[in-house]
Amino acid sequence: MTTRGQTVLDVEGLRMRYGVNDVLHDVTFHARQGEVLTLLGPNGAGKTTTIEILEGFRMRSAGRVDVLGADPAHGDEQWRARLGVVLQSWRDHSKWRVRELLVHLGAYFTPYSTERIRRPWDADELLDTVGLTEHADKRIRMLSGGQRRRLDVAIGIVGCPELLFLDEPTAGMDPEARREFHDLIHRLTDSFETTILLTTHDLDEAEKLSDRILILAGGRIIADGSADELSRRIAGEAEVRWTRDGQRFVHTTTESTKFVYELFQQYGEAIDELEVRRASLEDTYMTLVRQAESGRTKVTARTLEEVTR
Amino acid sequence: MNGLNGTVFRLGWARGMIELRQSLTNAQDLWGHLFWPIGILVTLYFMRDTTLDVGGLQLGAMVLPSALGMSIAFNGLVGMGQLLAVEREDGTLLRAKATPGGMQGYLVGKVVTVAGGLLVSVAVLLIPGSFLVDGLAPGSVGAWLTLAWVLVLGLFATLPLGAAFGSLASSPRSLGWLMLPVMGMVAISGIFYPITSMPDWLQWVAQVFPIYWLGIGMRAALLPEAAVVVEIGESWRTLETVGVLGAWAVLGLVLAPILLRRMARRESGSSVAARREKAMLVVR
Structure with a gap:
């Protein structure tokens, strides 16, 4: 288990090569527990590739990666249970009802509940948290883009993750939903000490949410620090x-x-x-x-x- | 995918039942379940006056059990393959991958959904069919036992193979080609006419594939003993049925985990996004 200030994300000399093209050259950064890190960069800079390697969804070419004390390339289900993942766009489970899916997916986390972290998050409470209570019994395909996005976030945190990956989480949200989402992020870091790595194209959002900003360009981290720094x-x-x-x-x-x-x-x-x-x-x-x-x-x-x- | 534990199995079962209920309460999926059985029932209706030269059996009485065998193959091979390909494209599989034990739960759920859908098709075909057709002998306990083991073994012979096909397909549309060989197999497997009326070499080809054996297994269950005269060697060939279906089951159970694992390993957010973009291009 991690305690505050402990390193939960440690990346050193990460390289990714497709054929003869290096997408990531030498990516090095780390995150401590409870930190919010934003990965900024132009399209094609390697943000998604970096996140996918950390999520254990993609094999890296070289470098050392440590996520919650394990190499994501060999992460087991126990390790998986401590991560939350929200990808750019989901279209899955369109016939399911909102609450039904949240309860079902949450139940997979029950065996991984610990003294310190109770899993999963109660479905009704979570629906309330992301503002979907009134849509609980709706079929997912009937949700608007912004509502769907909020459901994606809810599914991403239903297992009370210690580390949460968010790939452009607020795309398609209206300003109000966006504000509520920002409050949610603050709650996660304040009450649960969740470590968050997010990507966004909204620089305002990056400034508001992150403790540290990483700028990725041409497969390298070209800046690492708070917005002020x-x-x-x-x-x-x-x-x-x-x-x-x-x-x-x-x-x-x-x-x-x-x-x-x-x-x-x-x-x-x-x-x-x-x-x-x-x-x-x-x-x-x-x-x-x-x-x-x-x-x-x-x-x-x-x-x-x-x-x- | 090591060791299926109780929680995951229970969740997979729950998942399968939820999706089965969804597919039986939505018009499009329901039509998918009913299309073939209804088509066959209509065919049986028009066949009601045709009698076979040998055995004095109604053609319809032979076709009904054979068609049950065929539905096993359709559900197991095509149905399972299609579901996997579709749900890989829409990100359901990736969601399962991001959940602890999710992949196993997903697969258990799919097996439950497909098997449940098959039971519905069988009931829709068998219950009205037995009123349309004379000469079935489904009364005995033995008949139902045979029907049950052919159904179960048939699922083992086809579901894993269907999963293997589904994990090889690059998109649900590229899986369309699977329909052709399956239809070809149906044509030569003695489903709509006794296999003994086919040329010898074609009989041999048909006997390599599972559909013929699913058909004869169902005929063995539901037809009276006298009907055996239209079969190859005038025998229900129970041992051979177990042998060939068993062999396909073993092949499927060896291939499926390897291919499913390979497929699961390749799933990521960007691979789902790339497939979606490709799908959009096709639609446009």
Whole structure:
């Protein structure tokens, strides 16, 4: 059993190769219990491949992977019972009724109940938690996209997982459902110390939910840290906005404090509606990914040069 | 897939019963269960005046038990294969894989669903059929016992093979080709006409496959002793039936776990997504 602060996810030098193509080059990261990690990256960066290897659904080419103390390539059912998986899209069990399926799937976890973690989650309570109580007796194919997504999340956590994988969990949810989902994630980490690894394209969501953000580009982790830490990495790039005599001004600078000081020295009280915005996660993300991609292009170009020479 | 424990078996059973109930309460699936039995009943109705040259038996009396044998093959081979292929595509199998003991529970459930569906088909065929056709002798305990063991052995001979086919298919649509050889086997296996009226070499081919033996097993159960004259060697060939069906069962039980495991190993979120995209292209 894991206790708070213990490493539950340990990945070192993970490589994945399909034929002659390396999809993952050298992925290294770890997560401690109760942490929420978000994996960001452009499409095709290797996010899903990484998650599938950790889930034990895909064999890796090389590297060391430790998930809840076991190698996912050889994880047994005991190990499986401690994981929760929510994939990008499910269409299964369309003829089943919502509550019926939740009760059925939950029952597989009963033999894995422990002193500390009671399994499974009570179906009615869980339906209430994800806001599906009124749809409990509906056939699953009659659910809307957002409701289906909430059911997927419910099934993912019905076994009270110690480690939860969420692949784009909020895709298709309306803003309200999304907010409720965020509250649910906070509840899971606060009350059950669940460790969560999620992918998303919603940078706001990433910033709100994660303790740490990993950016994956071109099969490598190019950044690992909290949203704050990441934006400080490309710090200096701040945006200063103000109005003077009813006119709007915007200026991007690396020395925002100095710039504002000079601004006031020059114009004094004529300055109004002053705003200094440090790079947002979106700016940070775009900059880092662009750097990584141009870096890769340079390497390719150099290799070409060497070849032609 | 080592060691089937009690909980998982019980859950698989529950799963099978839930899905059986679902398939009997929804129009599309119900039609699937009833289509063949009703087709055969209509055929029997039109055959009611045809009598065989040998034995003075009604043709319908021979066709009804043979058709029961055929339904075993349809349910076991095609039904099981189709379900696996469909549920691999829609992610049901992946869901099972993500659940502890889920794969075993899933398979137990499928066997229960398919076997239950078969029992429904058999009842739909046998009960009205016995009123349509004269000359059946299903009265004795022996007859029902024979019917029962042929049914069970027949499921063992076909279900695992069906699962093996299902796990080899890349999509439910590519499994359509399985229907052709099965129909071909039906045509040569003495289901709709006594096999003894076929050329010798075709008789030999038919006797390699399970459908002929499922048919003769059911005829042995339901026809009077006198009807044996239309069979090869004028015998119900019980030992041979057990032998050939048993051999197919062994083959299936050896192949199925290997192929199912291979299939399960390859399931992942992206493989399900890729199959779905392919399916969408076909639909479009």
